[in-house]
Amino acid sequence: xxxxxxxxxxxxxxxxITGFLNRAACFNKISQLAKQATPVRRLFAVWVAxxxxxxVNESCGHQGGDMLIFQIASRLQDSTGTDTLWFRxxxxxxxxxxxxxxxxxxxxxxxxxxxxxxxxxSLNNLMLRPSASLGIATLGTNEFPHACxxxxxxxxxxxKRAGGSRIVVSGRExxxxxxxxxxxxxxxETENKLHIAIEQGGLNLHYQPIIASDGSLLSVEAxxxxxxxxxxxxxxxxxxxxxxxxxxxxxxxxxxxxNFARRLETAGLRTSVSINISRAQFSMPHFPQxxxxxxxxxxxxxxxxxxxxxxxxxxxxxxxxxxxLRATKDTGVKISIDDFGTGFSxxxxxxxIHASKLKIDRAFVVALPHDKRALSVVSAIARLGKDLxxxxxxxxxxNQAQIDALLEAGVHAIQGYIHARPMPEDAxxxxxxxxx
Amino acid sequence: xxxxxxxxxxxxEISLNKIGIPPRPAILETxxxxxxxxxxxxxxxxxxxxxxxxLAASLINITNSPYFGFRGRVHTAREALMILxxxxxxxxxAGLVMRRAFPSSPHLERFWDASSRIxxxxxxxxxxxxxxxxxxxxxxxxxxxxxxxxxxxISRFPSYPSILNEANHDAVHSFTDVxxxxxxxxxxxxxxxxxxxxxxxxxxxxxIRRHHDVDTLKSSxxxxxxxxxxxxxxxxxxxxxxxxxSGLSQTQEWVKLxxxxxxxxxxNEAGLERxxxxxxxxxxxxx
Numbered sequence: 001x002x003x004x005x006x007x008x009x010x011x012x013x014x015x016x017i018t019g020f021l022n023r024a025a026c027f028n029k030i031s032q033l034a035k036q037a038t039p040v041r042r043l044f045a046v047w048v049a050x051x052x053x054x055x056v057n058e059s060c061g062h063q064g065g066d067m068l069i070f071q072i073a074s075r076l077q078d079s080t081g082t083d084t085l086w087f088r089x090x091x092x093x094x095x096x097x098x099x100x101x102x103x104x105x106x107x108x109x110x111x112x113x114x115x116x117x118x119x120x121x122s123l124n125n126l127m128l129r130p131s132a133s134l135g136i137a138t139l140g141t142n143e144f145p146h147a148c149x150x151x152x153x154x155x156x157x158x159x160k161r162a163g164g165s166r167i168v169v170s171g172r173e174x175x176x177x178x179x180x181x182x183x184x185x186x187x188x189e190t191e192n193k194l195h196i197a198i199e200q201g202g203l204n205l206h207y208q209p210i211i212a213s214d215g216s217l218l219s220v221e222a223x224x225x226x227x228x229x230x231x232x233x234x235x236x237x238x239x240x241x242x243x244x245x246x247x248x249x250x251x252x253x254x255x256x257x258x259n260f261a262r263r264l265e266t267a268g269l270r271t272s273v274s275i276n277i278s279r280a281q282f283s284m285p286h287f288p289q290x291x292x293x294x295x296x297x298x299x300x301x302x303x304x305x306x307x308x309x310x311x312x313x314x315x316x317x318x319x320x321x322x323x324x325l326r327a328t329k330d331t332g333v334k335i336s337i338d339d340f341g342t343g344f345s346x347x348x349x350x351x352x353i354h355a356s357k358l359k360i361d362r363a364f365v366v367a368l369p370h371d372k373r374a375l376s377v378v379s380a381i382a383r384l385g386k387d388l389x390x391x392x393x394x395x396x397x398x399n400q401a402q403i404d405a406l407l408e409a410g411v412h413a414i415q416g417y418i419h420a421r422p423m424p425e426d427a428x429x430x431x432x433x434x435x436x
Numbered sequence: 437x438x439x440x441x442x443x444x445x446x447x448x449e450i451s452l453n454k455i456g457i458p459p460r461p462a463i464l465e466t467x468x469x470x471x472x473x474x475x476x477x478x479x480x481x482x483x484x485x486x487x488x489x490x491l492a493a494s495l496i497n498i499t500n501s502p503y504f505g506f507r508g509r510v511h512t513a514r515e516a517l518m519i520l521x522x523x524x525x526x527x528x529x530a531g532l533v534m535r536r537a538f539p540s541s542p543h544l545e546r547f548w549d550a551s552s553r554i555x556x557x558x559x560x561x562x563x564x565x566x567x568x569x570x571x572x573x574x575x576x577x578x579x580x581x582x583x584x585x586x587x588x589x590i591s592r593f594p595s596y597p598s599i600l601n602e603a604n605h606d607a608v609h610s611f612t613d614v615x616x617x618x619x620x621x622x623x624x625x626x627x628x629x630x631x632x633x634x635x636x637x638x639x640x641x642x643x644i645r646r647h648h649d650v651d652t653l654k655s656s657x658x659x660x661x662x663x664x665x666x667x668x669x670x671x672x673x674x675x676x677x678x679x680x681x682s683g684l685s686q687t688q689e690w691v692k693l694x695x696x697x698x699x700x701x702x703x704n705e706a707g708l709e710r711x712x713x714x715x716x717x718x719x720x721x722x723x
Contacts, residue, residue, distance in 0.1 A: 104699070115569065115662040201468055201635035228472070248632065255633045292621035293585075293629040296592050331620075 015088040017066050018073035026087035026095050027146060033085075033097055034145040043139040044106040046096045047152040048076065048113060051131045051164035053092035055188055060124045065091075068123055072130060075116040080109065095152065103138075110134045110167045118165070127192050133159035137170035163244060190239045193229040197236075202228020203249065205256050206422035207273070209431070210393055210415040217432060218391070218413045219306060221274040222257040223422045224249060241278065250281035251290055258298035260425060261305055269432065274306040274336060274357075279313055283320055288327035295331060302332035306357065310338045314353050329354065337390075341381060350388065358385040360411065362396025369405035382410035463488070463533060464634070467526045476522055482514035485529070492516075494532045495525065501556055501722065524573040530634060531555065531580035538587050547587065553722070555579025557674035560718060562666075564711070565701050570666040578640050578667040579674065582647055585626030593619060607688040611648040624648055643667040648689070653696035669697035677712060681719045 013025040021029070030045065037043040050072060057065040069092065076086060076094060087095045096113075100106065117132045135155025139148040151170040159168040197203055204227050207220040226236050240246040257275040264271050281287060295302055307328060313321060314337065328335060336357030341364055360381055367374035378394070385392035394406045397416030406414060420431060466484060470476045486492045492513040499516040500509050510516045517525050535548045555576045562568065562575035589596045595618065603614035615622035628645035643664040646652040653665055676690045698708060 111662045118661070198635070199637065200472060201465070248638070251629065252632050255629050259633075286625065289616075289621045289625045290629060293626040296621065297588060297626060297629055297633075299592070 017070050018086070018088050018094075020073060020086040020088040020094065023087065023089045026089060026097070027149070029085060029087070030097055030145040030149055033099060034139055034148075037099060037139055039141065041099050041101050042103065043097065043099050043145075043148070045137050045139075045149055045152040046098075046106060046110050046113065047089070047135040047137075047149075047156040048094045048096070048117075049133050049156050049160060050092040050117075051133055051160065052188075056123070056128065057091075059188060060126065064124050068121070068128070068130070071121055071123075072117060072132075075119070076113060079112050079116045093156075095149070106136045106138060107167065107169065110136055114165070114167060126189065128188070129192065129195060131165035133157075133164045134167040135159055135170060136167065190231060190235055191243055191245075193231055194226065194236050194239060194243075194245060197226050197228045197231070198245070198248065200228055202226060203252070204424065205253055205260065206424055207260070207428045208415060208422040209420050209428070210274070210413050211419045212413045213407050213411075217269075217271055217435070218393075219272040219274055220428065221308070221415065221422075222253060222260065222276070224253055224276075225422070241280065244280065246278045247281045247284060250276075250278050251294075254291065255294040255297055258294045258300050258305055262298045262300040263425075265300065265304060267429065270304075271432075272304045272306050272334065274308050276308045276338065279310065279316075282309060282313060282324055283316075283318070285320055287324045288331070291328060291331055291333070295333070303334065306334040306336050308336050308338040308359070311340050315349050336393075339395075341377065350384070355390055357393055358388075358390045359393045359395055359415075362394075362416075365394050365396045365402055365406070365416070368402045375405060375409060378406065378411065379409040382412075386410060386412075463491070464526065464530055467522065467529065468635075471522050471526065478514060478517055478522075481522070482512070482517050485513040485517070490536075491529065491532060495528060498528050498532075498556075520573075527573045527577040530636070531577055534580065534584065534634070544587060547583075551580055551583060553678055554582075554671055554674045556722065557678060557715070557719065558667075558671045560715070561670050561674055561677075561711070564714075565666070565670065568663075568666045568670075568701065570663050570670060574637065574640060574663070575667055575670050577636065578643050579671045581627060581631050581636065581640065582644055582671055583623060583627065584630055585623030585628075588626050588630070589615075589619070589623055604687045607691050610650065610692065611689065639664045639667065647671070648693070650693055650696050653693060653700055665700055668693075669700045672697045673701065673703075673711075677715050678719065680712065681716065 013022050014020070015022055030043070033043050050068075053065065053068070056068050060068070069088075073086070073088070073094065076096070077084070080086070080096060080098075085097045087097070089095050096109070098106075098109070114132060114134055117130050119130075121128050121130055133156050135152045135158065137148050137151035137155060139145060155168040155170040159166045162168070204225050205222045206225050207222055209220050210218045212218040224233060224237070226233075237246070240249050254275055254277070257273045261271075261273040264273070284290075291307075295305070314325070316322075325335075334356040335354070336359060337353065337355045338359050339361045340358050342361045358381070360378060364374050364378050364381075368378070369375065382392045391412045392410070393413045393415055394402075394411045395415050397403055397406065397414045397418050399418055402416075403414055403418060423431065463484065467481060470481055485495060495513055495516045496510055499519055510519055520528060531552075535552075538544060538548075556579070558579040559572040559576035562570045562572045586600070590600075593599075599615055599618050603611045606614050612622040612624050624645050624647055628641050631641045631644050639661055642661070646664070647668045653668060672689060672693050675687075676694065679687075679690070698704070703711065
């Protein structure tokens with residue numbers, strides 16, 4: 001039986017929520033374990049930090065946060081066994097120390113831990129999908145044990161900077177991946193709904209016609225809609241961008257849009273389909289491969305597909321974006337510059353962009369027809385686009401007066417509620433046939 | 437890659453040129469809609485499935501397969517749905533209808549048969565791998581969809597059978613690297629895109645994308661998740677076991693990926709021997 005003195009020490013060094021030892025105990029213990037380490041039996045530290053824990057605290061209160069910590073700690077302990085060494089270093093940070101002969105054991109363990117953490121969890125009627133950033137460091141020969149802990153902490157922070165939900169081994173180069181995550185209660189809920197919508201196939205593309213100045217149908221723009229959970233694009237697109245889900249959604253809409261272009265072709269309509277591509281999606285090294293795959297799967301003439309890229313992307317001089325721009329052009333699909341006029345438009349770059357279409361941002365259209373200065377800008381953009389061989393389209397057009405002003409300014413085509421709202425595939429086809 | 441690729445080495449007489457990618461079939465939409473309800477109507481679903489005699493028969497056949505290890509036999513689509521549960525059944529049905537979504541040809545039938553054997557054995561193995569949380573139905577679905585990019589590439593590129601042959605015999609470079617040398621994309625990316633359009637799980641689609649990538653199997657620093665990597669390893673092991681059983685080995689995938697798969701599944705040589713002994717009667721029963 002331990003002495004009273006020993007018990008007090010034990011209690012004060014134990015975290016009441018998780019039962020794990022505290023930070024100070026961790027620093028003591030690693031020094032002890034370091035003495036047992038040999039070149040064959042190495043000591044390693046795994047530093048685990050929950051991603052987005054602050055948001056859980058904000059939305060569920062500290063009590064909810066504690067419940068989450070308790071559940072995560074249980075998962076960690078279950079994954080390593082009850083007689084293993086776990087420490088709670090800070091609110092949402094834990095460290096595991098172990099000696100192992102197999103050099104891969106640390107990574108395998110981290111893998112298991114991440115998998116265990118990521119299982120969905122219910123908290124205050126909110127379905128959470130916890131994730132964590134993990135850092136691993138193995139004690140080097142002659143290394144001061146506390147330095148090893150520090151490296152594990154640094155590695156964890158690298159994992160966090162890269163967007164979380166990953167493992168970084170100290171000393172190894174970081175592999176870039178998901179975007180950062182930071183959101184509040186509503187955002188957590190929206191993110192959860194979005195996950196469910198993706199799992200259940202609750203997303204659709206709606207199509208909005210773009211009408212040429214002679215009244216003919218020039219093309220349709222594919223716009224993502226979350227029909228299963230009634231989330232507006234303004235709600236779910238920013239969340240998708242923050243969480244990196246936009247890449248998956250974008251890849252899905254690429255194929256979905258290409259398939260629709262093929263169906264239009266089969267129906268005898270030589271209308272192209274514009275598909276929005278996010279910066280995150282376009283910055284992926286495998287973007288050209290995915291584009292090719294979608295074109296092959298849909299078996300569609302690449303000329304029937306137009307990718308809408310925001311103007312800031314063209315100004316991006318990073319190697320990967322430039323390679324992808326060239327590769328995209330090589331596939332034969334058309335490129336259009338989206339939201340032109342509101343970003344960091346660079347005329348020097350514009351002359352080098354071989355886009356087929358330039359879309360004037362709705363911010364200019366809203367001010368028409370009365371704002372003469374806006375009209376001047378629109379006229380200048382239209383002239384510039386025309387001289388560079390691009391079709392100029394105005395977005396967000398809502399009334400006839402705006403159409404008149406835009407056509408007068410030299411804009412080639414109109415997109416907006418004045419002609420049609422975005423609509424599901426069947427409705428669009430009906431709309432097209434009715435016009436005929 | 438699947439065995440029996442010799443069957444694909446001649447140009448397939450299929451023509452996918454007239455169609456695009458097989459769209460997600462309506463029956464999956466119906467099941468998905470039913471699953472969203474608080475109380476799914478099993479009777480309604482079973483009557484829809486039963487109306488498609490071939491689909492119902494295949495579903496019953498899968499449920500009774502020794503790979504899934506259900507005791508007793510089911511005789512109706514309703515019983516199959518009850519035994520499998522809607523979640524598992526929807527995955528099984530996805531695999532069945534995917535095969536039918538492609539044009540039929542004798543060569544393609546052999547390709548799908550091979551995929552089906554790998555899928556079912558993967559399901560069986562998933563239940564026996566101790567260090568994995570991989571579910572049998574997920575392993576099964578992955579096995580079915582893993583190589584679905586191949587028929588599409590065959591239909592689009594007349595040179596693909598020879599590329600396939602080359603990739604199958606290359607013991608050094610990854611399978612998809614060989615494809616990438618001659619094509620703008622590869623079967624893993626196409627499979628990934630197709631699986632995405634069918635709304636398969638994130639773990640499944642990422643596994644499809646990376647299933648020839650040894651670095652994915654070896655390193656935990658790279659997404660996808662552990663379950664995805666287990667899917668890849670289990671299917672690769674299933675393929676190897678089937679090749680060993682049939683005595684036909686036409687690929688170099690086990691040479692390139694085998695040791696990483698075994699490590700991931702925590703199997704040593706003795707463990708592998710044990711699995712081979714255990715699996716032999718199961719494979720024989722299925723044949």
